[in-house]
Amino acid sequence: MGTTTAGSWARTISNIFIAMKQALLDVVPLRSWTDIHIGNIRHALSLSALVLWAASLSGCGVGYLWHVTLGQATILAQQRPVEDVLREAQLTAEEQKKLHLILAVRHFAITELGLHDSTSYTTFVQLNRPYVSYNLTAAPPDALTPYVWTFPILGQMPYKGFFRQEYAIREQRLLEEQGYETYLRGIRAYSTLGYFDDPILSSMLAYDDRFLINTIIHEMVHQTVWVKGSVSFN
Structure with a gap:
C-alpha cells in the first residue's frame, strides 16, 4: 500500500471514528456510559480499523462496513x-x-x-x-x-x-x-x-x-x- 493510499485510509478511518462517536452519542448520552460501554466501544473502534483496512484489500464496500460497524457499536453502547x-x-x-x-x-x-x-x-x-x-x-x-x-x-x-x-x-x-x-x-x-x-x-x-x-x-x-x-x- 503506497504512502498516498495509506494516508487516505488513515483520514477515512479518522473521519469514520468521529462520525461514529457522534452517532453513538445521539443514541446513548455520554453521562450514561459505563466501563462496559467504553471498553466494548473502544474494542469496536479498534476492530473497525482492521476491518476497514482489510476492505481496501478485499474490495468489500466501505459504506457497508461503516453501516455494520456503527450498528454493532450502537448495540454495544446500549447494553446493561x-x-x-x-x-x-x-x-x-x-x-x-x-x-x-x-x-x-x-x-x-x-x-x-x-x-x-x-x-x-x-x-x-x-x-x-x-x-x-x-x-x-x-x-x-x-x-x-x-x-x-x-x-x-x-x-x-x-x-x-x-x-x-x-x-x-x-x-x-x-x-x-x-x-x-x-x-x-x-x-x-x-x-x-x-x-x-x-x-x-x-x-x-x-x-x-x-x-x-x-x-x-x-x-x-x-x-x-x-x-x-x-x-x-x-
Missing part, C-alpha cells in the same frame, strides 16, 4: 447488566423468566459443555424493534447455487447481514435486477464469533423456551469454534 434489568423489573414476568433461563443455559454451556467462558449473555439490550438485523440470500433462478459475498475476517459467506431493513431491500433489488432470486428474513439473534461479548437482545425473548435454549448454545458454539469460509461446517 442483566442484574440491573431484573432489579428494575420493567420487563414482563415472562420476559424476566426468560432472562433467568438464559443465565442458567449459559452456565450449563460453560460448565457442562465446555464452551468458551466470557461475559456474553450477562448484559441486555432493549432494541424496541422485532429484529436485530436482516439477512439477504440469493441464487440464480435455474440453479441451487448460492450467491456468495466475501468479507474481511469472515471469508466467503452465502448471506449478507444488515442492521437496517431499507439497506437490505436496496441490495435485494439490485440483485433481482441482475436476474437473481432473493430471500430476505429478519434475524432475532446472531454471534460476533468471540470478537465481542454478545448481549441478550430483546428480540430473542420472542422465542419459546426450547428455541431460546438452542439459540444460546448455538451462538456460544460459534464463539468457541469458527472456521473462516466454512459455512456448512460452522
Whole structure:
C-alpha cells in the first residue's frame, strides 16, 4: 500500500471514528456510559480499523462496513447488566423468566459443555424493534447455487447481514435486477464469533423456551469454534 493510499485510509478511518462517536452519542448520552460501554466501544473502534483496512484489500464496500460497524457499536453502547434489568423489573414476568433461563443455559454451556467462558449473555439490550438485523440470500433462478459475498475476517459467506431493513431491500433489488432470486428474513439473534461479548437482545425473548435454549448454545458454539469460509461446517 503506497504512502498516498495509506494516508487516505488513515483520514477515512479518522473521519469514520468521529462520525461514529457522534452517532453513538445521539443514541446513548455520554453521562450514561459505563466501563462496559467504553471498553466494548473502544474494542469496536479498534476492530473497525482492521476491518476497514482489510476492505481496501478485499474490495468489500466501505459504506457497508461503516453501516455494520456503527450498528454493532450502537448495540454495544446500549447494553446493561442483566442484574440491573431484573432489579428494575420493567420487563414482563415472562420476559424476566426468560432472562433467568438464559443465565442458567449459559452456565450449563460453560460448565457442562465446555464452551468458551466470557461475559456474553450477562448484559441486555432493549432494541424496541422485532429484529436485530436482516439477512439477504440469493441464487440464480435455474440453479441451487448460492450467491456468495466475501468479507474481511469472515471469508466467503452465502448471506449478507444488515442492521437496517431499507439497506437490505436496496441490495435485494439490485440483485433481482441482475436476474437473481432473493430471500430476505429478519434475524432475532446472531454471534460476533468471540470478537465481542454478545448481549441478550430483546428480540430473542420472542422465542419459546426450547428455541431460546438452542439459540444460546448455538451462538456460544460459534464463539468457541469458527472456521473462516466454512459455512456448512460452522
